[in-house]
Amino acid sequence: MELFFYIIIILLIVFAGLLNWQLRHNSVDLTPLAARLSALQDAQERTDRAVREEIANFRAEIQNQSHQERAELAASLTSFGDSVGTRMAEIAGLQRSQLEGFAAQLSLLTATNEQKMDAVRLVIDEKLKQIQEDNTRQLDRMRETVDEKLQGTLEKRLGESFKQVSERLELVHQGLGDMRNLAAGVGDLKKVLTNIKTRGTWGEVQLGALLAEILAPEQYEKNVRIAEHSGETVEFAIKLPGQGEQSGDHVLIPVDAKFPVEDYSRLLEAQENADAGAADEAARFLEARIKKEAxxxxxxxxxxxRTTDFGIMYLPSEGLYAEVIRRSALVQILQREYHVVISGPSTFAAFLNSLQMGFRSLAIAKQSGEVWKVLGEVKNELDKFGLTLDAVRKKLEQATNSMDDVQKKSRTLQRKLRSVQVLPGSSPEALPDDKAPLESDDNS
Structure with a gap:
């Protein structure tokens, strides 16, 4: 409707513009046109009134419709509110009744729990009282037992302690006697070390102990005369195996013990006093003494x-041996000019051990023929053992074949006996003839 109104207005404006243009360019009679224009204006006014009336009616209709919708909505909301209120009241009542029931149940449960707790408390108190009484009785028994054991243990330990103290006092008394004997022995040792003859004897004893500890008695000799025309005898000689088995075929290593303790003591005293001149002089005397003995x-x-082309000078003190061996020039002179090797207790023991290993290797080499003979006998026995094993294998194969036959016959009998029903109240194991077929098969 409004669009139609706007179209009419636009047409009127266009028509007025055309009329004005025509009036400017031509002078014509406008009376018919004015009449038409007047009629058109009247029609326009009627159209405007009609449009306004339609618009007013439309607005009134819309207002009425909105009033109706608002009234319906208000009525619906009121009805919904009433229903919601009613439902809420019902729910509240239901919850109230449920809460009251729950409170009643809770009160009943609380009362029941209190009663049960009282009963449990009474039982626990009674049990605790019994446990306390039992613990008290057991503690009294344990206390009595512990007192008895402690008393017995204390008496036993005190007796053992007094016994140990008595034994220790006896050992102390014996130790004092041993100390007195040791003091006497130290005095004797001092006498030995200050006497040339006894010093030599002490070195010989130590050397003989080493030889006896490491070598067999037949591997060395004592006080051996090297040359028949000479009366000189060496203290010890180690026997090296020769080409034959007789004693005369052995080659001897002469070993002589030397202990120049005076020169060594003077050297030690000079070194302790930091006297370089006295130390050099004592060292020269010691070297001269060693050269003389070599x-x-x-x-x-x-x-x-008869002997090897070298001999061994045994020094019974490790300190003396170290003092001599650290002079490399002296050692070279002894080996080159006098064919003498210096040895101390530790080095001589190592030398004897190496000789012992050599003796064992030589013995094994000499007995290799016997070893080969034994190996041949073992080989023959192994051949016989192989034949015996073959016979045993054949017997085992025969036994295996027999067992296979027995198993086949047993399976055949089981297949035949499957159709046989077992009597009520009896078991197959109780039948006396169950194993008879197997025994007959084995015998066959």
Whole structure:
């Protein structure tokens, strides 16, 4: 409707513009046109009134419809509110009744729990009282037992302690006696070390102990005369195996013990006093003494082929051996000019151990023929053992075949006996003839 109104207005404006343009360019009679225009204006006014009336009616209709909808909505909301209120009241009543029931049940449960707790408390109190009484009785018994055991243990320990103290006092008394004997022995040792003859004897005893500990008695000799025309005898000689088995076929290693303790003591005293001059002088005396003893060994005891082309000078003190061996020039002179090797207790023991291993290797080499003979006998026995194993294998194969036959016959009998019904109240194991077929098969 409004669109139609706007179209009419636009047409009127266009028509007025055309009329104005025509009036400017031509002078015509406008009376018919004015009449038409007047009629058109009247029609326009009627149209406007009609449009306004339609708009007013439309607005009134819309207002009425909105009033109706608001009234219906208000009525619906009122009805919904009433229903919701009613439902809420019902729910509240239901919850109230449920809460009251729950409160009643809770009160009943609380009362029941209190009663049960009272009963449990009474039972627990009674049990605790019984446990306390039992614990008291057991503690009294344990206390009595512990007192008895402690008393017995204390008496036993005190008796043992007094016994140990008595034994220790006896040992202390014996130790004091041993200390007195040791003091006497130290005095004797001092006498030995200050006497040339006894010093030599002590070195010989130590050397003999080493030889007896490591070598067998037949592997060395004592006080051996090297040359028949000479009366000189070496203290010890180690026997090296020769080409034959007789005693004369052995080659001897002469070993002589030397202990120049005076020169060594002077050297130690000078070194302790930090006296360089006295130390050098004592060292020269010690070297001269060692050379002299090596010369004696070379002249008296080294006689090839009866002996080896070298001898061993045994020094019974590790300190003296270290003092001599650290002078490399002296050691080279002894080996080159006098064919003498210096040895101390530790090095001589190692030398004897190496000789012992050599002796064992040589013995094994000599007995290799017997070993081969034993191996041949073992080989023959192994051949016989192989034949015996073959016979046993054949017997086992025969036994296996017999067992296979027995199993086949047993399966055949089981297949035949499957159709046989077992009597009520009896078991197959109780039948006396169950194993008879198997025994007959085995016998066959």
């Amino acid at each position: 010369k004696n060994i070379f002249g008296k005891y080294i006689s090839p082929p």
